[in-house]
Amino acid sequence: MTPSLSLPLAALNIGLPDVLQSGILQYGFMQRAMTAGVLTGVLCAVVGVFVVHRGLSFMGAGISHASFGGVALGAWLGVNPLAGALVFCLLVAWSIGWISLKTQVREDTAIGIFFASTMALGILLVGYSPPLQRELLAYLFGSILSVSVDDLVFISLAGGLVLALLGWFGKELLFTIFDPDGAVVAGIPANRYYFLLITLVTFTLVISIKVAGIVLVPALLVTPAAAASQLSERFGIILLLSTLFGLAATLGGLVLSYLFNTPSGATIVLLITFLFLLASLVARLRK
Amino acid sequence: MSPTVTPVDIRDLTVTLGGLAVLDNVSLTIAQGEFLALLGPNGAGKSTLLKVIGGLLTPDSGSVRVFGREPGRPGTNPVGYMPQAGAINPRFPISARGVVMMGRYPALGPGRYPRSADRAAVAQALSAVGAENLATKPLAKLSGGQRQRVFLARALVNNPDLLLLDEPTAGMDTQAVEQFYSLIRGLRDQGKAVVVVSHDIGVVAPQVDRVACLNRRLVAHGLPGQVLDQHVLESMYGCDAMLFTHGDHPHMVVNRHK
Ligand SMILES: Nc1ncnc2c1ncn2[C@@H]1O[C@H](COP(=O)(O)OP(=O)(O)OP(=O)(O)O)[C@@H](O)[C@H]1O
Ligand SMILES: [Mg+2]
Numbered sequence: 001m002t003p004s005l006s007l008p009l010a011a012l013n014i015g016l017p018d019v020l021q022s023g024i025l026q027y028g029f030m031q032r033a034m035t036a037g038v039l040t041g042v043l044c045a046v047v048g049v050f051v052v053h054r055g056l057s058f059m060g061a062g063i064s065h066a067s068f069g070g071v072a073l074g075a076w077l078g079v080n081p082l083a084g085a086l087v088f089c090l091l092v093a094w095s096i097g098w099i100s101l102k103t104q105v106r107e108d109t110a111i112g113i114f115f116a117s118t119m120a121l122g123i124l125l126v127g128y129s130p131p132l133q134r135e136l137l138a139y140l141f142g143s144i145l146s147v148s149v150d151d152l153v154f155i156s157l158a159g160g161l162v163l164a165l166l167g168w169f170g171k172e173l174l175f176t177i178f179d180p181d182g183a184v185v186a187g188i189p190a191n192r193y194y195f196l197l198i199t200l201v202t203f204t205l206v207i208s209i210k211v212a213g214i215v216l217v218p219a220l221l222v223t224p225a226a227a228a229s230q231l232s233e234r235f236g237i238i239l240l241l242s243t244l245f246g247l248a249a250t251l252g253g254l255v256l257s258y259l260f261n262t263p264s265g266a267t268i269v270l271l272i273t274f275l276f277l278l279a280s281l282v283a284r285l286r287k
Numbered sequence: 288m289s290p291t292v293t294p295v296d297i298r299d300l301t302v303t304l305g306g307l308a309v310l311d312n313v314s315l316t317i318a319q320g321e322f323l324a325l326l327g328p329n330g331a332g333k334s335t336l337l338k339v340i341g342g343l344l345t346p347d348s349g350s351v352r353v354f355g356r357e358p359g360r361p362g363t364n365p366v367g368y369m370p371q372a373g374a375i376n377p378r379f380p381i382s383a384r385g386v387v388m389m390g391r392y393p394a395l396g397p398g399r400y401p402r403s404a405d406r407a408a409v410a411q412a413l414s415a416v417g418a419e420n421l422a423t424k425p426l427a428k429l430s431g432g433q434r435q436r437v438f439l440a441r442a443l444v445n446n447p448d449l450l451l452l453d454e455p456t457a458g459m460d461t462q463a464v465e466q467f468y469s470l471i472r473g474l475r476d477q478g479k480a481v482v483v484v485s486h487d488i489g490v491v492a493p494q495v496d497r498v499a500c501l502n503r504r505l506v507a508h509g510l511p512g513q514v515l516d517q518h519v520l521e522s523m524y525g526c527d528a529m530l531f532t533h534g535d536h537p538h539m540v541v542n543r544h545k
Pocket of ligand 1: 304305309327328329330331332333334335336371
């Protein structure tokens with residue numbers, strides 16, 4: 001699971017006519033990239049709808065940046081960097097949750113503190129880890145074209161678990177993000193579901209680092225859901241539209257980056273942002 | 288419902304928020320089939336008291352028992368709660384029907400999704416509050432009074448034994464208010480306990496069995512006719528206040544604050 005920029009760059013040296021003649025799916029790395037794009041695109045888009053409507057967008061950005069500290073810590077300790085990121089980000093997310101529920105410090109303040117301090121820790125530790133220095137750009141901005149079969153197994157298992165939990169606890173999560181007080185009186189422990197949600201968000205972000213990178217992955221989480229929310233006032237429809245936008249952006253972005261030889265993570269994020277602007281325009285015109 | 292279990296039993300309750308005693312030594316019981324109005328000025332602690340009964344806030348001292356259990360563990364006696372308007376995001380993407388359906392979620396439990404019995408209960412609750420025509424409307428497209436009706440329907444949908452309603456009629460039109468009180472009287476007659484927070488003393492007093500006047504402390508508690516005299520209103524509102532009876536309806540007149 002070591003991301004690298006050399007493979008994608010070499011792959012992208014293929015001339016355009018070749019691409020058109022042979023189709024991009026003949027390359028194993030492209031098949032894996034497409035699969036990873038579909039899986040993470042759907043996962044982020046679905047989880048993102050809960051994130052956007054619970055006001056956790058900044059939490060998403062905070063946790064994904066914290067993963068930089070986790071990746072560096074993992075590399076420094078000599079364990080798998082993504083495993084390091086997962087454990088580290090869970091601790092950060094739960095700390096932010098605990099602080100916002102149990103102290104006078106607001107959630108966004110707690111996020112602001114962790115956001116910067118975990119990045120600082122990462123930057124400090126990167127200095128001690130030459131292998132990580134080589135792969136820094138891949139972690140920061142994604143390297144979807146270097147997705148391995150092992151990565152796909154990890155994405156499918158962890159992503160499947162997140163989606164299964166969302167399906168099982170979906171209506172409880174919906175109730176608690178809409179009206180936590182009403183849920184508690186009815187007998188649904190809203191605080192526990194808040195921790196469940198930030199745990200699912202953390203898994204989703206860490207799973208998707210390979211695809212979009214630490215810096216860009218919050219866009220995958222937030223923007224499809226934000227675009228979909230412009231177009232409907234029904235949670236179910238928003239879930240569906242968000243999934244479609246997420247899929248369109250990851251697959252479309254991959255093809256575009258292949259055709260125009262651009263970095264794939266950035267292309268995906270710009271495409272989803274374009275879809276958001278389009279959705280906003282449509283929403284305005286319909287009013 | 289076993290006849291021996293008191294819906295709400297509060298003894299010597301004190302709640303401190305931000306270093307301030309918001310409720311001070313409050314004792315109150317609410318019986319089955321009792322319709323209680325909770326009165327008091329802004330900041331008196333009315334919403335706080337409902338939240339304690341609902342299990343949203345834990346007391347600093349004293350004891351609170353709801354159907355003999357800790358608050359927030361409804362068990363076999365469902366509790367219907369209607370938060371004060373403004374407590375939820377009115378732009379949340381959900382239909383009126385979807386809001387009411389949430390009241391069915393706890394009984395369904397995780398992993399189970401609504402069935403036809405749940406949909407029937409939702410339709411019935413919506414029509415009980417005269418909102419059947421709003422069922423498919425998005426929350427964002429409802430007026431303030433329509434939203435209040437929908438949240439009332441959610442509080443009712445599980446056939447609760449205790450109803451905690453925080454200013455339920457705020458924003459409702461006259462017809463809806465009449466409909467509301469006749470609905471609640473019907474529930475009271477079935478043996479449900481109902482607590483209603485209201486600022487509209489004149490409207491609520493003739494409807495209820497008991498009133499509790501709150502201003503951090505429980506200033507008075509009893510039958511509306513006995514409790515709502517000038518002395519009580521003065522100590523509750525901290526100013527000259529008088530209740531005039533005008534036809535069937537008492538009106539309160541409040542003089543300038545001292
Ligand atoms: N989270 C909190 N932290 C500190 N003080 C609080 C908090 N919530 C409420 N208070 C204070 O507790 C007091 C009682 O508030 P509460 O909402 O119970 O009043 P209320 O009787 O419902 O008033 P209203 O008629 O305006 O709804 C107020 O003085 C309020 O400022
Ligand atoms: Mg209040």
